[in-house]
Amino acid sequence: MLYSVKGLTRVHVIATGVGSEWGITEGGCIMDNEPLTKATIYEVAARAGVSIATVSRVINGYERIRPSTREQVLQAIGQLGFVPNTSARGLSGGSHRIIRLVFKRSPTEDSFELIQESLLFTDAIIRGVERTCGRRGYSLLLGGVDDDNFDGRIDEMVANCDGLILLDRTLKERLVPEVAKRIPTVLLAGSGRSRSAVTVMVDNHDAMVQLATHLVGDHHLKRLAFLAGFADSPDSMTRRETFCQTAKELGASVEMGSEWYSDYTSVGAAQVVRERLASGVEMPQAIACANDQAAIGAVHALTQAGLRVPQDIAVTGFDDISVARHMSPALTTVHQPIEELGSVAADVLIDQTTSQRRPAMKNIVLPIRLVIRESCGCKG
Amino acid sequence: MLYSVKGLTRVHVIATGVGSEWGITEGGCIMDNEPLTKATIYEVAARAGVSIATVSRVINGYERIRPSTREQVLQAIGQLGFVPNTSARGLSGGSHRIIRLVFKRSPTEDSFELIQESLLFTDAIIRGVERTCGRRGYSLLLGGVDDDNFDGRIDEMVANCDGLILLDRTLKERLVPEVAKRIPTVLLAGSGRSRSAVTVMVDNHDAMVQLATHLVGDHHLKRLAFLAGFADSPDSMTRRETFCQTAKELGASVEMGSEWYSDYTSVGAAQVVRERLASGVEMPQAIACANDQAAIGAVHALTQAGLRVPQDIAVTGFDDISVARHMSPALTTVHQPIEELGSVAADVLIDQTTSQRRPAMKNIVLPIRLVIRESCGCKG
DNA sequence: TTGTACGCGTTATCAT
DNA sequence: ATGATAACGCGTACAA
Numbered sequence: 129m130l131y132s133v134k135g136l137t138r139v140h141v142i143a144t145g146v147g148s149e150w151g152i153t154e155g156g157c158i159m160d161n162e163p164l165t166k167a168t169i170y171e172v173a174a175r176a177g178v179s180i181a182t183v184s185r186v187i188n189g190y191e192r193i194r195p196s197t198r199e200q201v202l203q204a205i206g207q208l209g210f211v212p213n214t215s216a217r218g219l220s221g222g223s224h225r226i227i228r229l230v231f232k233r234s235p236t237e238d239s240f241e242l243i244q245e246s247l248l249f250t251d252a253i254i255r256g257v258e259r260t261c262g263r264r265g266y267s268l269l270l271g272g273v274d275d276d277n278f279d280g281r282i283d284e285m286v287a288n289c290d291g292l293i294l295l296d297r298t299l300k301e302r303l304v305p306e307v308a309k310r311i312p313t314v315l316l317a318g319s320g321r322s323r324s325a326v327t328v329m330v331d332n333h334d335a336m337v338q339l340a341t342h343l344v345g346d347h348h349l350k351r352l353a354f355l356a357g358f359a360d361s362p363d364s365m366t367r368r369e370t371f372c373q374t375a376k377e378l379g380a381s382v383e384m385g386s387e388w389y390s391d392y393t394s395v396g397a398a399q400v401v402r403e404r405l406a407s408g409v410e411m412p413q414a415i416a417c418a419n420d421q422a423a424i425g426a427v428h429a430l431t432q433a434g435l436r437v438p439q440d441i442a443v444t445g446f447d448d449i450s451v452a453r454h455m456s457p458a459l460t461t462v463h464q465p466i467e468e469l470g471s472v473a474a475d476v477l478i479d480q481t482t483s484q485r486r487p488a489m490k491n492i493v494l495p496i497r498l499v500i501r502e503s504c505g506c507k508g
Numbered sequence: 509m510l511y512s513v514k515g516l517t518r519v520h521v522i523a524t525g526v527g528s529e530w531g532i533t534e535g536g537c538i539m540d541n542e543p544l545t546k547a548t549i550y551e552v553a554a555r556a557g558v559s560i561a562t563v564s565r566v567i568n569g570y571e572r573i574r575p576s577t578r579e580q581v582l583q584a585i586g587q588l589g590f591v592p593n594t595s596a597r598g599l600s601g602g603s604h605r606i607i608r609l610v611f612k613r614s615p616t617e618d619s620f621e622l623i624q625e626s627l628l629f630t631d632a633i634i635r636g637v638e639r640t641c642g643r644r645g646y647s648l649l650l651g652g653v654d655d656d657n658f659d660g661r662i663d664e665m666v667a668n669c670d671g672l673i674l675l676d677r678t679l680k681e682r683l684v685p686e687v688a689k690r691i692p693t694v695l696l697a698g699s700g701r702s703r704s705a706v707t708v709m710v711d712n713h714d715a716m717v718q719l720a721t722h723l724v725g726d727h728h729l730k731r732l733a734f735l736a737g738f739a740d741s742p743d744s745m746t747r748r749e750t751f752c753q754t755a756k757e758l759g760a761s762v763e764m765g766s767e768w769y770s771d772y773t774s775v776g777a778a779q780v781v782r783e784r785l786a787s788g789v790e791m792p793q794a795i796a797c798a799n800d801q802a803a804i805g806a807v808h809a810l811t812q813a814g815l816r817v818p819q820d821i822a823v824t825g826f827d828d829i830s831v832a833r834h835m836s837p838a839l840t841t842v843h844q845p846i847e848e849l850g851s852v853a854a855d856v857l858i859d860q861t862t863s864q865r866r867p868a869m870k871n872i873v874l875p876i877r878l879v880i881r882e883s884c885g886c887k888g
Numbered sequence: 889t890t891g892t893a894c895g896c897g898t899t900a901t902c903a904t
Numbered sequence: 905a906t907g908a909t910a911a912c913g914c915g916t917a918c919a920a
Contacts, residue, residue, distance in 0.1 A: 166667060168913060179891045184915060194889060211667035215598030216913030219896045224595060233639065251631035258650045259613065270638045270648045287546060287591035394834050421830070428834045450801070451831050454774050454808045548897060559907045564899060574905060596897030599912045 167208035176204040187212060214267070224290055226267045227477055229257050229470075231295040233272035248421070248449060249466060250295065253316065256470025257293060264478050266290075273298055286310045290481040293473050294318075294325075297361060312480040314473045319362035320491045326480075328473040328492040332366040335462045335496040339416060339444060340374035342460075342498065347505050349413040349442065353383040355400060355426060357392040357418035364392075364418040367446065371416055383412055392418065394425030401429035411441055414504070420445035420452050420461055427455065427503065438505040448499055457502035464496045547588035556584040567592060594647075604670055606647045607857055609637050609850075611675040613652035628801070628829060629846060630675065633696065636850025637673060644858050646670075653678055666690045670861040673853050674698075674705075677741060692860040694853045699742035700871050706860075708853040708872040712746040715842040715876040719796060719824060720754035722840075722878065727885050729793040729822065733763040735780060735806060737772040737798035744772075744798040747826065751796055763792055772798060774805030781809035791821055794884070800825035800832050800841055807835065807883065818885040828879055837882035844876045 169187075173180045178197060185193055186201040204210070218224040231250050254270070261268040269289055273281075282303065285292060291312040299307065305324035307313055315327040343349050354371050357364035372382040387404070390396040397417060404411060417423040423445030427437050437443050437457055445452060445461035452459040472492060500506050549567075553560045558577060565573055566581040584590070598604040611630050634650070641648040649669055653661075662683065665672060671692040679687065685704035687693055695707040723729050734751050737744035752762040767784065770776040777797060784791060797803040803825030807817050817823050817837055825832060825841035832839040852872060880886050 170913080180914080181891060181916080182889085185890090188915080192889065197889080209663040211663045213599070213913050214668040215595040215604060216896090217915075218595030219593070219599050219898085219912090220914040220916085222896080222915095233635075233642070248631075251628075251634070254631070254634065254650070255613075258652050261650075262613070262652050262654075268650045270634075270641075270650065272638050272642050274642075283589040283591045288594040394830060398834075424831055424834050428836075431836060450774060451804055454778075454804050456808075456811060456836065550897080560898080561900085561907060561909095562905085565906085568899085572905060577905080593897050596912090597899075599896090599914085600898040600900080601912085 166213075167210040168213070169210070172201065172204045172208055172210050175208065176200040218288075223481075224267075224288060225265060226269050226289045227257075227261065227291045227293065227474065227481070228269040228271045228285060228289040229254065229293045229295070230271040230273060230285055230298050232298045233274050249419075249447070252466035253295065253470035253473075256467035256472075257474045258470075259467070260471045260474035260478070264475075266474075266478060268474075282307055282310075291477045293470075293477055296363065297358070312477060314477040314480070316473050317363055317469065319366070320493075326476060326491060328469060328476060328494070329363075330464045330469060330494045331496050332363060333370050335446070335464070335498065336367050336370035336416075337374050338498040339462060340371050340378065340380075342500065343414050343416070343442065343444070343504060344375050344378040344380045347414075347442065350380045351383075351410075351412045351414075352380055353388055353404075353412040353415045355397055355415050355417045355422055356384070356389045357422070359386075359389050361392075361418075367418055390418075390422060392421060394421050394428065397422035397425030398429040399425075401426045402433075405429070405433050411435075414442035414444070416444045418446060420447040420449045420459060423459055423461070423503070424451070424455065427457075427459075438503050442504045444504055452499075453501065455503075460501045460504035460506065461499050462496050463499050465494055469494055546593075547590040548593070549590070552581065552584045552588055552590050555588065556580040598668075603861075604647075604668060605645060606649050606669045607637075607641065607671045607673065607854065607861070608649040608651045608665060608669040609634065609673045609675070610651040610653060610665055610678050612678045613654050629799075629827070632846035633675065633850035633853075636847035636852075637854045638850075639847075640851045640854035640858070644855075646854075646858060648854075662687055662690075671857045673850075673857055676743065677738070692857060694857040694860070696853050697743055697849065699746070700873075706856060706871060708849060708856060708874070709743075710844045710849060710874045711876050712743060713750050715826070715844070715878065716747050716750035716796075717754050718878040719842060720751050720758065720760075722880065723794050723796070723822065723824070723884060724755050724758040724760045727794075727822065730760045731763075731790075731792045731794075732760055733768055733784075733792040733795045735777055735795050735797045735802055736764070736769045737802070739766075739769050741772075741798075747798055770798075770802060772801060774801050774808065777802035777805030778809040779805075781806045782813075785809070785813050791815075794822035794824070796824045798826060800827040800829045800839060803839055803841070803883070804831070804835065807837075807839075818883050822884045824884055832879075833881065835883075840881045840884035840886065841879050842876050843879050845874055849874060 169180045169183050173183045176183065178201060182193070182197060183201050183205075186198050187205075214224065218226075231253075258268050260266075271285060286307060289311075291314070292307060293314050293316055294304065294307070296315070296317040301322070304313070304315065304322055308324040313325040315322055315325050317329050318327050320327040320329055343352060352375055354368050356368050359365075368384060372384050375382050388400065390400045401415070415426055417426055423443050426443050430437055430441060430443070435441055443459070445459050446464070447466070448461045448463035452461050472494065476492060549560045549563050553563045556563065558581060562573070562577060563581050566578050567585075594604065611633075638648050651665060666687060669691075671694070672687060673694050673696055674684065674687070676695070676697040681702070684693070684695070684702055688704040693705040695702055695705050697709050698707050700707040700709055723732060732755055734748045736748050739745075748764060752764050755762050768780065770780045781795070795806055797806055803823050807823050810817055810821060810823070815821055823839070825839050826844070827846070828841045828843035832841050852874065856872060
């Protein structure tokens, strides 16, 4: 199929191995791009009139070097645009200055969802980790994993990097020690129960105590429900259990059976709510959701069914994604510093790979903050 | 400050260099993690009773090898959990099997925004690139960049990888040839005008023709406005110009002055709309926004001011992020395959680094799709 | 303070 | 079809 727009001829093409339709327009002309030989430490040494050892010392911030010598070397480096070859460094010194972030890759993009909802979390983590890596001179290798069954690929993960950040639910718990004893490892957002590696997480417990107290104590709600995320998500489960326990201690009841389980997505949550409505059972006075995406879906389903939020039923989220404040009603939720979670995890890991001394095996718990807006029943 | 929750003693600690408060709980005990020596090609060779050259050949899929020999080698590799050392590979062969994705890092996270809105795009790109890299056996190095002024850091970007993907607006246009002649380079979502590198982008033109036609032709709207993103964003500018041109050809007027410029965020867009409302000037009948985030902010501001969307004023977005369908009203927008954009860019780049033949210097244009929902005035 | 020389694990080029 | 061996660029003992 050929068509023309704006003077450019375009062609629909089936791209091999991608399964998508590409259009092709006229592009730039080819430049003369022979790989200009990259400068090596030898050339720098020659130009500076010193040995490669000296250059190496300057690069690595060795102290006892005559200032004038250092200056010459630095100048040569600048003139040649020299950048150390990381491969050679890794080979020689053993350290690659690379850390690998292992996470579960999203299912193949077959739906219309542009932004895979449950991945917002992973994205923010990636940003945080990337930032710290950049600041500390490390490179970040993304280790997306397709299924759970990569037991056999542990060797791959462990090789060619200095440390691992394991995102929650990517690796079966029993395999964590296997990995951790081979290479410095930090767990991100898990249960915190691992005895073989440090876990960096947010204070889910504190968050849900605050939330439940607000709903029951301040709003005097008595019949609540908790809309959970994946049943195997420690984050979701901790939130669920703490919420229920706290609410009950305060004299409220909480629906939390499997009929309230979902998958962290708007679509899934809306589905759960619709089923609850259809069941004919009286709805609770409030639904606390495991994350914001689910809350958005829940509000959507409730509104469609003619219920008003929060007048008829309150809804709360968890995450404080940016749209939370722009919804009607604005979403009451829990702010968690996701990006910082990744950033801290990277810091902890790099510390671990850097210092030879045993790391303090303490879990890191980042504080959260209850953000009260309108959807709980408070005035906007 | 000390406090105790759930039986765990926690301490607030100022984390050096991170500026955040960490809580610390009891963690796992230290394991005996001496770095089990990773197997090398020599050990594989020894165990298989062959030379390292043969092992190398097996690893790299060399054809003419006696099946029985190959089998022995494979077995040894499996038993030893051998994984080739990428550093050694890079040093020897020159190819690192690494591509670098260069993008502008978000401003320091000082606001409450959990998800830096304008970054959703980057995140999706990262996912797409990562996926392709994984599929094709490449590693993805994230090259976040803080400011525009990294002219001097070009050497760094170019070094230690086989190719570069440059995200729109990370590198000044005049510097692109500089980079492209040194290393295979693919531009992502730019103007498409570069003559020194292939650009992968979506069909903004087609999108806005469709959208303007729908608004003016189908809904008979005559006074429109376009709420732009960054003034230096080719994406935003292309959308703006095409929208205006098409609308005008169809007999409508379009407000598109600098008072309608914003920054791709909900907050920024809401601000612009509030200023328009406060100015006392009659509002247009429809506001087409450069992206969904902006549309969300616009709807929010309009609703707060007592205007109904779409009855009093229509609003459209661009991107089709997941919440778009869950808003009230559901957002009419343009679906663009962002993740695929990244995925295709990586494919093109890897092709370029792999084959020695000159790549066809054609830009790649991915198709978009107008998604009509409610906010334009159509029935839900 | 500075220089020399070896080794890191692979790939590739010769031989055989 | 397979083996021996020379790069590849850097860090680092060891010498000077």
